[in-house]
Amino acid sequence: MIIAIDGPAGAGKSTVARRLAERLGAAFLDTGAMYRAVTLACFQRGIDPSDAQACAATARSLEIGFESDGTMTVDGAPTDPAIRSEDVNLRVSEVSAHAGVRETIVAQQRAVAERLGDVVAEGRDTTTVVFPQADLKVYLDASPAERARRRAAEVGRPDKVERIEAALRARDAHDSGRAHSPLRYDPQAALVLTDGLGVDAVVDRILALVEERRS
Numbered sequence: 001m002i003i004a005i006d007g008p009a010g011a012g013k014s015t016v017a018r019r020l021a022e023r024l025g026a027a028f029l030d031t032g033a034m035y036r037a038v039t040l041a042c043f044q045r046g047i048d049p050s051d052a053q054a055c056a057a058t059a060r061s062l063e064i065g066f067e068s069d070g071t072m073t074v075d076g077a078p079t080d081p082a083i084r085s086e087d088v089n090l091r092v093s094e095v096s097a098h099a100g101v102r103e104t105i106v107a108q109q110r111a112v113a114e115r116l117g118d119v120v121a122e123g124r125d126t127t128t129v130v131f132p133q134a135d136l137k138v139y140l141d142a143s144p145a146e147r148a149r150r151r152a153a154e155v156g157r158p159d160k161v162e163r164i165e166a167a168l169r170a171r172d173a174h175d176s177g178r179a180h181s182p183l184r185y186d187p188q189a190a191l192v193l194t195d196g197l198g199v200d201a202v203v204d205r206i207l208a209l210v211e212e213r214r215s
């Protein structure tokens with residue numbers, strides 16, 4: 001069984017997908033973390049994020065592994081927390097837009113799902129491109145203000161909410177405006193709007209959809 005969860009930054013994809021996977025006894029696949037790992041490796045190797053060929057070669061050179069609990073390894077080592085840094089936030093959309101990067105990473109995502117079996121995958125394009133055959137597709141969304149409030153709380157900077165909202169909107173615009181696998185809504189996906197809903201309420205709503213599909 002594959003459940004794919006799509007949606008913009010801060011909609012709750014990773015939090016909800018991780019918890020849903022636990023509840024279902026399925027593996028959790030964080031696709032954004034893979035693009036973040038490629039971006040960090042480019043920085044470490046002095047590669048310009050605009051250099052499509054070099055970024056694609058970097059993606060091909062990395063050995064990204066996943067445990068069933070969602071733990072990601074890069075070249076056999078635990079993932080560097082710097083994949084969540086502000087520097088990576090600013091360039092990941094550009095690196096992940098290169099067709100050669102996507103080709104490699106999407107193939108790896110499919111191979112991981114094949115190996116792990118029951119999977120909850122989250123990330124932009126998981127419903128539309130990576131797993132179009134998913135048993136359940138969900139598009140999670142929330143208003144930009146709500147998404148920015150969540151991110152600001154997450155990083156302990158409620159005073160920076162306006163700056164964070166501007167950065168989220170810019171990344172959303174870049175992700176949805178680009179040629180390769182833009183952030184877009186698959187009409188087969190169940191739209192779940194999460195403003196005013198807690199994480200558990202969102203998970204329960206998706207579990208109800210899983211039950212509906214099963215019956």
Ligand SMILES: Nc1ncnc2c1ncn2[C@@H]1O[C@H](COP(=O)(O)OP(=O)(O)O)[C@@H](O)[C@H]1O
Pocket residue numbers: 007008009010011012013014015016150151153154194197198199202
């Ligand atoms: N339904 C929700 N209600 C309140 N906070 C949420 C909800 N879903 C996620 N969050 C919080 O919002 C932040 C961003 O969520 P995250 O899962 O990282 O989003 P995404 O993966 O879509 O970018 C996290 O701190 C998370 O705990």
Ligand SMILES: Nc1ccn([C@@H]2O[C@H](COP(=O)(O)OP(=O)(O)O)[C@@H](O)[C@H]2O)c(=O)n1
Pocket residue numbers: 008009010011014031032033035036092093094096097122123124125126171175
């Ligand atoms: N399936 C995916 C997942 C992420 N990405 C890219 O990687 C970036 C980071 O993804 P993420 O899921 O960690 O981002 P957040 O939504 O958690 O902020 C996104 O802004 C996209 O540019 C992608 O292109 N395709």
